[in-house]
Amino acid sequence: MERHLSTAKGGNIGAYLANFTFAEKADLFTRSAKTVVERLSIGNYNVSRFTNEFWTAMQRQASSIHEVSYRACFKPQLPRFFIKLLSEENDFIYDPFGGRGTTVIEAGLLGRRVVVNDVNPLSRILIEPRFFAPTVKEIVDRLSQIVFYDGLNSDIDLSMFYHSKTESEIMSLRKYFAERSAGGKEDNIDRWVRMVATNRLTGHSPGFFSVYTLPPNQAVTQESQIKINAKRGQKPEYRDVSRIILSKSESLLKNVTEEQRRNLRKAGESAQFLNCDARYTTDIPSGSVRGTVTSPPFLNIVQYSKDNWLRCWFNSIDDKEVSKKITMSKTVEEWSAVMEDVFVELFRVTKTGGFVAFEVGEVKKGSVRLDEHVVPLGVKGGFECVGIIVNLQEFTKTSNIWGVDNNDGGTNTNRIVLFVKR
Ligand SMILES: C[S@@+](CC[C@H](N)C(=O)[O-])C[C@H]1O[C@@H](n2cnc3c(N)ncnc32)[C@H](O)[C@@H]1O
Numbered sequence: 001m002e003r004h005l006s007t008a009k010g011g012n013i014g015a016y017l018a019n020f021t022f023a024e025k026a027d028l029f030t031r032s033a034k035t036v037v038e039r040l041s042i043g044n045y046n047v048s049r050f051t052n053e054f055w056t057a058m059q060r061q062a063s064s065i066h067e068v069s070y071r072a073c074f075k076p077q078l079p080r081f082f083i084k085l086l087s088e089e090n091d092f093i094y095d096p097f098g099g100r101g102t103t104v105i106e107a108g109l110l111g112r113r114v115v116v117n118d119v120n121p122l123s124r125i126l127i128e129p130r131f132f133a134p135t136v137k138e139i140v141d142r143l144s145q146i147v148f149y150d151g152l153n154s155d156i157d158l159s160m161f162y163h164s165k166t167e168s169e170i171m172s173l174r175k176y177f178a179e180r181s182a183g184g185k186e187d188n189i190d191r192w193v194r195m196v197a198t199n200r201l202t203g204h205s206p207g208f209f210s211v212y213t214l215p216p217n218q219a220v221t222q223e224s225q226i227k228i229n230a231k232r233g234q235k236p237e238y239r240d241v242s243r244i245i246l247s248k249s250e251s252l253l254k255n256v257t258e259e260q261r262r263n264l265r266k267a268g269e270s271a272q273f274l275n276c277d278a279r280y281t282t283d284i285p286s287g288s289v290r291g292t293v294t295s296p297p298f299l300n301i302v303q304y305s306k307d308n309w310l311r312c313w314f315n316s317i318d319d320k321e322v323s324k325k326i327t328m329s330k331t332v333e334e335w336s337a338v339m340e341d342v343f344v345e346l347f348r349v350t351k352t353g354g355f356v357a358f359e360v361g362e363v364k365k366g367s368v369r370l371d372e373h374v375v376p377l378g379v380k381g382g383f384e385c386v387g388i389i390v391n392l393q394e395f396t397k398t399s400n401i402w403g404v405d406n407n408d409g410g411t412n413t414n415r416i417v418l419f420v421k422r
Contacts, residue, residue, distance in 0.1 A: 070100035091290035096278035101127030108267035117274035131268025343381030383419035
């Protein structure tokens with residue numbers, strides 16, 4: 001049974017986390033574990049660290065509509081845990097570093113309203129259409145209206161990724177979108193097709209438009225793809241763009257219920273989509289957000305604009321311009337200076353009684369503890385720190401064998417610093 005505790009109802013979050021018991025029925029036995037609570041001193045602050053398997057095991061299956069690939073995205077169960085615990089229906093849930101939109105899509109599915117921001121305009125292209133998901137029939141009809149020409153070539157050399165006929169079909173889509181948007185005719189079905197096509201550009205199976213390459217959230221350079229082709233002795237085969245778009249659409253929509261569609265649409269109709277630096281989101285009214293669940297860029301580890309160059313090209317976004325705006329910090333000090341300002345802005349937009357769940361993962365195999373750097377930044381911004389939440393997958397196994405403290409190199413570990421505005 002999923003539990004619910006709301007600060008609005010006067011719940012004590014620290015006590016809830018400390019008393020949380022993880023339990024999972026396996027074939028022959030039940031795995032269970034109590035939260036490990038430690039007290040840490042970080043500078044002048046004393047904070048609790050709560051370690052358990054809070055959401056990975058008891059999770060319900062996530063909605064298929066999340067399955068849009070993106071670098072360093074988190075699992076939907078993470079935002080779901082905080083949204084259900086700390087907010088009510090119709091509350092506004094925000095993500096200042098939106099990415100593929102895991103937080104706000106989950107919030108929409110749960111009947112919350114949403115605000116989302118990302119400095120890369122690609123993010124909105126990946127998020128917005130899922131609030132207004134068309135039916136499969138509407139997608140079939142729309143695809144049948146798009147003219148797929150022969151012999152269209154791209155302005156850049158893409159022959160290492162695509163068969164010439166596939167390339168011509170991709171160019172036909174670009175032409176179609178350009179005409180629809182110039183004529184002010186681009187609608188929700190077009191935006192859905194654009195999102196799915198953007199996702200299918202490159203990948204490592206015949207379910208993508210390209211020859212075998214890295215997984216879809218990491219587009220390699222043209223030069224690297226030439227090397228991959230030579231090493232594997234491969235050349236691009238024809239892929240039916242329209243058929244792939246339809247098949248991925250069916251898969252995205254496979255377990256979306258009518259109620260979820262209604263919730264998403266309602267959230268989409270009042271949604272704010274911003275394309276700013278997370279420090280300067282002046283369009284969000286002060287005190288309007290119940291809760292934020294977010295994961296910022298971690299130092300300079302993930303190259304968001306390079307990984308997305310082909311997706312940006314497809315959508316006529318200048319990835320070089322975007323890369324200038326993305327926060328890429330070489331040192332923890334530089335990173336902290338940016339995040340300090342982000343917290344000031346988060347404090348402004350958050351309601352009294354609202355929360356911020358700030359996820360920083362495991363950086364450099366746990367050798368850089370960004371979570372501990374985040375605590376004073378949030379407190380300086382005005383928040384009260386509830387504690388650090390460490391979610392270990394297979395907690396019982398890992399903690400029994402290694403002890404909780406030795407799990408720095410563990411995979412699937414999320415570290416979240418939770419703050420409230422009193
Ligand atoms: C770790 S990803 C977020 C992934 C997201 N949680 C998801 O599940 O899809 C960080 C995001 O921050 C964006 N970003 C980087 N610097 C930013 C800034 N200064 N302001 C706003 N967004 C920024 C990147 O474009 C990237 O999409």
